[in-house]
Amino acid sequence: MVSIKDIAKHAGVSISTVSYALNGNPKVTEETSKKILAVAKQLNYVPNAAARTLKKRETKIIGAYLTTLEGAFYGELLQGMKEELNKRDYDLVICSGTQSHRMLPEGMLDGAIILDRLFSDEELLLHAGRGHKLVVLDRELSHENIVQVLLDNKAGATFAIEYLIRQGHKKLYVVTGPEGSFDSDQRLAAVRQAVERGGPGLTYNEIPGNFDKASGVSAARRILAEYDGPAAVFCQNDEMAIGVYQALKDTPYRIGEHLHVVGFDHIEISDYLQPRLATVDYSERRWGALAAEQLIKLIACEGAEHERVYVSLIEGESVGRIE
Template structure:
């Protein structure tokens, strides 16, 4: 592999002069710079990216750390990140698993966006203390090198539960997300608060879930087994709601008639299932874009980075009808 030492030897100049020329430093005259660049081209010189990033202390690469790649949620989120980063001269790598965490500590990234429950708060704070720039999407952390770009989970869950209660439903379920999930904990807390505020007469139960279709299928089986009249169900994400649709097709019970369902995330399929799923909507693409924008501000140190909240709305659908009577 050709090195700058080889170029210096062929061009009859010092190694430092070659380095200056390759980096466009005005210390080298235009004539000398052209000669060095011609030699580099003739020798098929390829810059050593690792060495260059070590010297400049930048890679122009940002990592997005995810717990999993499963489900319909991540595509638009990552696309929003990628578009914003590319616009600002950065590239995106997507990482998952504990072994990938060393990419931060080994300086392979200029910064990272975290949506990964495998990172502990303590680990992230350690990285921040070492000067690494982070945006978190899945927790609340206070540090000068960390910016929070969080989804308004509490508002969304409140919208969903209020919708079911306004439609007159007295028997309510919440199908939860995985244990330890920030989004699930926030949504569940708001669901409980909404039920508590609604006064007496509401029967409310929680069914453990895992943000996947299998959880929705299992939840549907339980609701059918104890069915004693119309029930309103808040699935804490759309994947579980779609699982309920699949499970109930094999039963006499119908969504929007016997079981009334609200989801969260407004994934594409929610608009095509019948009856149309009521769900909590927000822009995954904008969430990713805002996260990338704030991280780059943090990396470039212009003092403009700030915490952001991604707002949500309720999309009504025929999966929820007014309770009889």
């Protein structure tokens, strides 16, 4: 690999003069600068990004850590992050898996946005204690170098259950997310509280899921196996709700008549389901943009603040009224 020493040797100047010229420093005359740049081009010189990072102590790169890349949820979230970061001359890299965790302590990132269950709280607090700037989307942590940008999971789950109860439903199921998921735990806690307030005559069951279509298919098959009349199903995300639709496709049972379904996330594909899916709505793109905005403020020491992303309920024909 060509170094600035090689350029200096070919151009007959000092290493410091080459460095000034490559960085556009006015200490070097225009004639000398042109000569050095020509030699650099001739030698196919490529700047050493790692060395430059060590000198400036910045990379202008932000990491987004995700547990998985599966599903339709992440596209809008990441696009929101990317657009906001690009406005501020930062680039985004997507990270997944424990090996990528070393990018933080090795100084390859200026900060990170975390939506990754593989990061323990202890590990994140350790990084924050060493000065790394973090925004978390999937947990509550208290540290001066950590900002929380959280979805209002409890409000969304409450909206869903109260909607089903208002429609007259007495037999309720909830299909949960994976064990240890912050979002799932928050939603489940709110569901249990809403059911307790729902009054007498309610029956309630929890079915473990994994935030994927397969979980929805499995949950629907269990519900149909014990079916004895109309049942309401709150799927903790739209992917699982789509799985419920899929499971009923070749059966005599119908969404909105036999099974009444509410999802969460309002992913784009849910708008094309028939009957239209009732779901908890918020802007994934806005969530990503808020996370990026607060991380840049944290890096720049500009008064970053915790944020909450608010949600609303979109009613749909997937839920009918029970008289």
